[in-house]
Amino acid sequence: MSDLEQFRTQTRAWLEENCPQAMRTPMNRETDACWGGRNWVFQNDDQKLWLERMAAKGWTAPSWPKQYGGAGLSRAEDKVLQQEMKSIGARPALLSFGIWMLGPALLKFGSEEQKMRYLPEICRGEIRWCQGYSEPNAGSDLAALATKCEDISDSGGDHFLVNGSKVWTSYADQADWIFCLVRTDNTGKKHHGISFVLFDMESEGVTTKPIKLISGRSPFCETFFEDVKVPKENLVGERDKGWNIAKYLLTHEREMIGDSGNLKPLAQMVAEMGVTPDAALQAKITEVSIDEWAFAQTMSRMLAEAKAGASLGAKSSFLKYYGTELNKRRYEVMMDAAGYDGLEWESDRSNDGQLARLWLRTKGNSIEGGTSEVQLNIIAKHILELPNTA
Amino acid sequence: MGLLLTDDEKMLQESAEGFFADKSPVSQLRALRDDCDANGYSKELWAEMAEMGFTGVLVSEENGGFDMGFMAAGLVAEQMGRNLSASPFLSTSVLAATALKHAGDDVAAKMLPQIVSGNMTVSLAVDEGAKHNPDGIEMTANPSGNGFKLSGKKSMVVDGHVADQVIVAAQTESGLTLFVVPADASGLDTERTIMVDSRNAARMNFEDVEVTGEQVLGEVGKGAEILTAVLNAGRAVLAAEMLGASSHVFEATNEYLKERKQFGKIIGEFQALQHRLAHLYCELELARTAVYAALTALDKNPKSAGPFVSMAKAKLGSVAKLAALEAVQLHGGMGMTDELDIGLYLKRIRVAQELLGDASFHMYQINK
Numbered sequence: 001m002s003d004l005e006q007f008r009t010q011t012r013a014w015l016e017e018n019c020p021q022a023m024r025t026p027m028n029r030e031t032d033a034c035w036g037g038r039n040w041v042f043q044n045d046d047q048k049l050w051l052e053r054m055a056a057k058g059w060t061a062p063s064w065p066k067q068y069g070g071a072g073l074s075r076a077e078d079k080v081l082q083q084e085m086k087s088i089g090a091r092p093a094l095l096s097f098g099i100w101m102l103g104p105a106l107l108k109f110g111s112e113e114q115k116m117r118y119l120p121e122i123c124r125g126e127i128r129w130c131q132g133y134s135e136p137n138a139g140s141d142l143a144a145l146a147t148k149c150e151d152i153s154d155s156g157g158d159h160f161l162v163n164g165s166k167v168w169t170s171y172a173d174q175a176d177w178i179f180c181l182v183r184t185d186n187t188g189k190k191h192h193g194i195s196f197v198l199f200d201m202e203s204e205g206v207t208t209k210p211i212k213l214i215s216g217r218s219p220f221c222e223t224f225f226e227d228v229k230v231p232k233e234n235l236v237g238e239r240d241k242g243w244n245i246a247k248y249l250l251t252h253e254r255e256m257i258g259d260s261g262n263l264k265p266l267a268q269m270v271a272e273m274g275v276t277p278d279a280a281l282q283a284k285i286t287e288v289s290i291d292e293w294a295f296a297q298t299m300s301r302m303l304a305e306a307k308a309g310a311s312l313g314a315k316s317s318f319l320k321y322y323g324t325e326l327n328k329r330r331y332e333v334m335m336d337a338a339g340y341d342g343l344e345w346e347s348d349r350s351n352d353g354q355l356a357r358l359w360l361r362t363k364g365n366s367i368e369g370g371t372s373e374v375q376l377n378i379i380a381k382h383i384l385e386l387p388n389t390a
Numbered sequence: 391m392g393l394l395l396t397d398d399e400k401m402l403q404e405s406a407e408g409f410f411a412d413k414s415p416v417s418q419l420r421a422l423r424d425d426c427d428a429n430g431y432s433k434e435l436w437a438e439m440a441e442m443g444f445t446g447v448l449v450s451e452e453n454g455g456f457d458m459g460f461m462a463a464g465l466v467a468e469q470m471g472r473n474l475s476a477s478p479f480l481s482t483s484v485l486a487a488t489a490l491k492h493a494g495d496d497v498a499a500k501m502l503p504q505i506v507s508g509n510m511t512v513s514l515a516v517d518e519g520a521k522h523n524p525d526g527i528e529m530t531a532n533p534s535g536n537g538f539k540l541s542g543k544k545s546m547v548v549d550g551h552v553a554d555q556v557i558v559a560a561q562t563e564s565g566l567t568l569f570v571v572p573a574d575a576s577g578l579d580t581e582r583t584i585m586v587d588s589r590n591a592a593r594m595n596f597e598d599v600e601v602t603g604e605q606v607l608g609e610v611g612k613g614a615e616i617l618t619a620v621l622n623a624g625r626a627v628l629a630a631e632m633l634g635a636s637s638h639v640f641e642a643t644n645e646y647l648k649e650r651k652q653f654g655k656i657i658g659e660f661q662a663l664q665h666r667l668a669h670l671y672c673e674l675e676l677a678r679t680a681v682y683a684a685l686t687a688l689d690k691n692p693k694s695a696g697p698f699v700s701m702a703k704a705k706l707g708s709v710a711k712l713a714a715l716e717a718v719q720l721h722g723g724m725g726m727t728d729e730l731d732i733g734l735y736l737k738r739i740r741v742a743q744e745l746l747g748d749a750s751f752h753m754y755q756i757n758k
């Protein structure tokens with residue numbers, strides 16, 4: 001038996017023994033997903049137990065090094081773990097911007113001290129993070145961000161002072177800490193003078209205000225900073241050079257948002273709705289299905305082509321663009337399939353308009369994390385090497 | 391083809407434009423939604439629409455109406471679409487008023503004047519499943535005494551929960567038949583359904599609902615022909631509403647591209663975005679033509695208007711969707727907020743796409 005096969009056998013046995021039955025059912029309600037954090041109220045004992053067991057195993061962040069709370073799994077082993085979890089319908093033990101976003105940035109740019117301080121508690125789901133990137137006047141043009149971060153050591157302080165505001169901050173109202181892009185210098189070009197800092201959302205001067213979306217939900221917030229004191233050791237990487245970290249994270253985020261590899265195929269989603277497609281609907285489903293298949297295969301090919309662990313660079317913009325537009329198409333067809341039933345907004349029958357709300361939510365996929373237009377610009381500029389427009 | 395508006399039609403268009411912008415802007419729908427209004431529309435607005443003569447636009451003069459025709463009805467609906475105005479206009483003044491033209495003199499004389507005065511709301515109950523399918527009606531009307539007993543389920547009955555009367559399509563031994571049933575009839579159970587567009591709809595369950603021969607609309611077994619005429623009227627007027635809604639989001643997006651700054655520029659300076667909006671402009675011009683052609687065809691000869699109506703509903707099904715999706719995307723994150731009205735238009739357009747047949751349904755009709 002190969003090492004990988006052995007790993008699979010062991011993993012299967014461990015999951016069988018340790019994944020509570022209640023954590024093997026589909027996640028239907030928002031509280032079914034565990035986000036952790038200081039204020040997290042576990043839905044039940046099983047959710048808590050599942051997180052503790054997975055964290056102890058290092059499997060909430062399987063590919064991270066062991067000393068930081070991960071399990072040091074190879075990409076292949078990580079994939080096996082995901083497959084085995086999927087095959088028993090296991091829920092992820094923890095959803096976490098700390099794992100998806102901050103962790104990769106700290107692993108690459110953080111000091112040893114920062115890694116030891118923040119990564120293990122992320123893996124254990126003890127601290128919930130949010131991302132402070134966009135500002136009202138810095139959306140697609142993110143580098144125009146203006147949240148001011150002043151070094152006040154001249155006046156005897158040992159900290160920075162942060163003033164400004166962020167928008168589209170996911171779950172800022174529920175997060176414990178924020179990783180935040182701030183402006184430490186505005187005398188040069190806009191990409192210079194950006195820094196990457198971490199601070200506690202309970203710091204004095206931080207306020208959040210949820211934004212109601214067209215789906216009726218409020219996953220995003222406006223976040224305001226007024227004279228927020230940030231200890232100097234919370235600066236990640238070099239001062240004024242935070243744009244490199246931001247770019248790295250954006251690339252990472254794009255790959256993640258574009259990753260539809262784990263999505264249930266449209267044909268299956270429609271079948272589970274109990275709909276028998278007529279010829280016209282079947283044609284629409286098939287058209288999307290072909291692209292679902294080709295996109296998933298393309299993503300595998302690109303990942304295989306990239307050197308192990310290397311970033312896809314500008315190709316991540318392709319994945320982000322195509323993956324999110326494809327997801328929008330999937331939900332349009334699902335709405336077509338559901339017909340009048342899918343238009344109900346408040347009823348038990350429709351699970352409180354679940355499909356309609358998800359359909360509306362997907363409209364943001366091609367906006368958040370860099371709009372489709374921004375991705376196409378990156379493709380045109382960096383892959384096609386077309387000249388800049390005047 | 392009368393694609394240019396006559397002076398009378400232009401006058402009507404202008405008065406409808408001012409009326410709905412003034413009396414029923416989008417904020418009204420928002421308030422109805424946020425207050426969980428029991429009626430789902432403003433009764434004051436409906437009364438004022440009656441004063442304006444909009445309620446009786448398709449009703450003959452002998453029944454107290456103004457007999458202005460389908461183009462006029464479409465022009466009114468277009469303005470309602472621009473403002474997302476909620477009212478029983480489509481259900482009562484278009485679908486029911488068209489159906490009642492085929493009713494006996496007594497029924498027509500009893501109901502139509504009340505529709506014109508705004509004192510009666512009437513729904514049309516056709517669909518039973520998740521998609522528009524007037525050829526698949528299974529509800530039964532079994533003979534009972536001198537009349538029938540109706541049994542079955544209806545879905546997506548627009549304004550069903552606020553209707554005084556319901557026009558129901560059911561199968562008799564001799565074929566499809568339309569019946570006029572009081573909403574409070576024994577055995578009729580109505581459940582309001584809250585929809586994504588915050589507009590009125592209901593599910594209805596008929597269990598041995600007794601009707602007499604006098605409640606038959608037209609003749610027993612001859613309902614299919616009437617129903618087609620009624621549905622076509624509704625489809626064309628709904629397409630006009632979609633035209634208004636998509637024109638509005640197009641204009642709002644055009645304005646936004648002139649305001650929003652990124653990368654030190656007005657984003658409307660970016661040629662890629664200019665082309666997106668220019669393309670939408672072209673599609674909307676075709677959409678307008680298709681809608682006016684359908685309304686004109688109905689005014690000339692309803693019997694041969696079917697393909698024009700289906701072309702219009704299919705075209706608007708795709709163009710209105712494009713307009714709504716482009717509006718959200720080009721407004722960026724703001725387009726995703728409930729604070730802006732764009733989302734309300736996206737939702738209404740989605741419902742209007744489905745209602746009375748989506749683009750696929752109507753493409754099939756054209757090829758049938």
